[in-house]
Amino acid sequence: xxxxxxxSIERSLQILGERWSFLVLREIFRxxxxxxxxxxSLGIASNLLSARFKLLVEAGVLCTQTYQEPGCRPRQxxxxxxxxxxxxxxxxxxxxxxxxxxxxPSGPSAMRxxxxxxxxVHVGFIDEEGGEVPGAxxxxxTNDVIGT
Amino acid sequence: xxxxxxxSIERSLQILGERWSFLVLREIFRxxxxxxxxxxSLGIASNLLSARFKLLVEAGVLCTQTYQEPGCRPRQxxxxxxxxxxxxxxxxxxxxxxxxxxxxPSGPSAMRxxxxxxxxVHVGFIDEEGGEVPGAxxxxxTNDVIGT
Numbered sequence: 001x002x003x004x005x006x007x008s009i010e011r012s013l014q015i016l017g018e019r020w021s022f023l024v025l026r027e028i029f030r031x032x033x034x035x036x037x038x039x040x041s042l043g044i045a046s047n048l049l050s051a052r053f054k055l056l057v058e059a060g061v062l063c064t065q066t067y068q069e070p071g072c073r074p075r076q077x078x079x080x081x082x083x084x085x086x087x088x089x090x091x092x093x094x095x096x097x098x099x100x101x102x103x104x105p106s107g108p109s110a111m112r113x114x115x116x117x118x119x120x121v122h123v124g125f126i127d128e129e130g131g132e133v134p135g136a137x138x139x140x141x142t143n144d145v146i147g148t
Numbered sequence: 149x150x151x152x153x154x155x156s157i158e159r160s161l162q163i164l165g166e167r168w169s170f171l172v173l174r175e176i177f178r179x180x181x182x183x184x185x186x187x188x189s190l191g192i193a194s195n196l197l198s199a200r201f202k203l204l205v206e207a208g209v210l211c212t213q214t215y216q217e218p219g220c221r222p223r224q225x226x227x228x229x230x231x232x233x234x235x236x237x238x239x240x241x242x243x244x245x246x247x248x249x250x251x252x253p254s255g256p257s258a259m260r261x262x263x264x265x266x267x268x269v270h271v272g273f274i275d276e277e278g279g280e281v282p283g284a285x286x287x288x289x290t291n292d293v294i295g296t
Binding site: 008094 | 156157158161162164167170171174177178207208235238239240243244246249250251254255256257258261262263267268269270271272273274275276279281284285287289
């Protein structure tokens with residue numbers, strides 16, 4: 001039971017429910033793929049980072065590729081799977097909330113935009129026709145089968 | 149510096165970067181407001197839950213109200229502030245990802261829908277005109293002032 005909670009928020013947090021997981025994913029979305037560069041960027045202990053990578057690979061969020069630099073042993077680099085790429089909207093939602101409610105005087109550290117046009121995008125609720133729905137109009141309805 | 153990271157994902161995770169914070173917020177979005185009912189629903193130690201509430205109140209995500217039941221001492225109940233209500237889209241994004249990539253055989257535990265019509269909504273990227281933008285067309289652009 002505790003391995004497979006009914007709530008999908010909780011199942012997501014089994015993988016992501018820890019600050020380092022989100023920050024490791026942020027680094028990979030930023031184009032960093034090597035253990036050493038992610039470790040250096042985050043200032044995280046290597047055993048902690050290894051454990052995070054292991055969990056994220058086992059969960060199918062990241063996959064590994066082997067690369068070899070001249071004079072070095074072969075190493076693994078880390079890449080987003082389809083499931084990992086789908087976390088872009090989770091990170092976008094976290095970023096947007098931080099920019100709105102934990103702002104810095106110097107403004108947002110990053111902006112999300114449309115690749116082809118540079119026009120800004122935000123994260124929100126969308127109906128079946130692809131139109132935005134204000135958060136105040138959205139309710140979460142628990143399926144009866146669960147009850148909690 | 150470590151108190152005020154440049155990245156808004158990281159600033160958000162200073163408040164939310166821990167499994168219990170998200171689950172406490174989930175309970176409050178579900179309409180539970182009392183310490184005892186949230187503690188009982190989550191099965192969390194009371195000192196841990198107290199610490200979470202304290203952080204979430206200090207961060208302005210939750211506010212407290214005093215209530216008194218017959219024969220009991222006055223107690224605090226916990227409610228979302230505007231900043232807290234804005235986390236609905238973060239929880240929605242986590243839930244959607246869990247339903248897509250960590251599904252249960254019995255299906256989603258909760259659905260998000262439009263209050264007035266019951267039509268389903270999902271979380272995604274939206275352009276300035278209120279139209280959906282596919283995630284594959286979205287890039288995160290780091291502001292030059294930051295550089296990392």
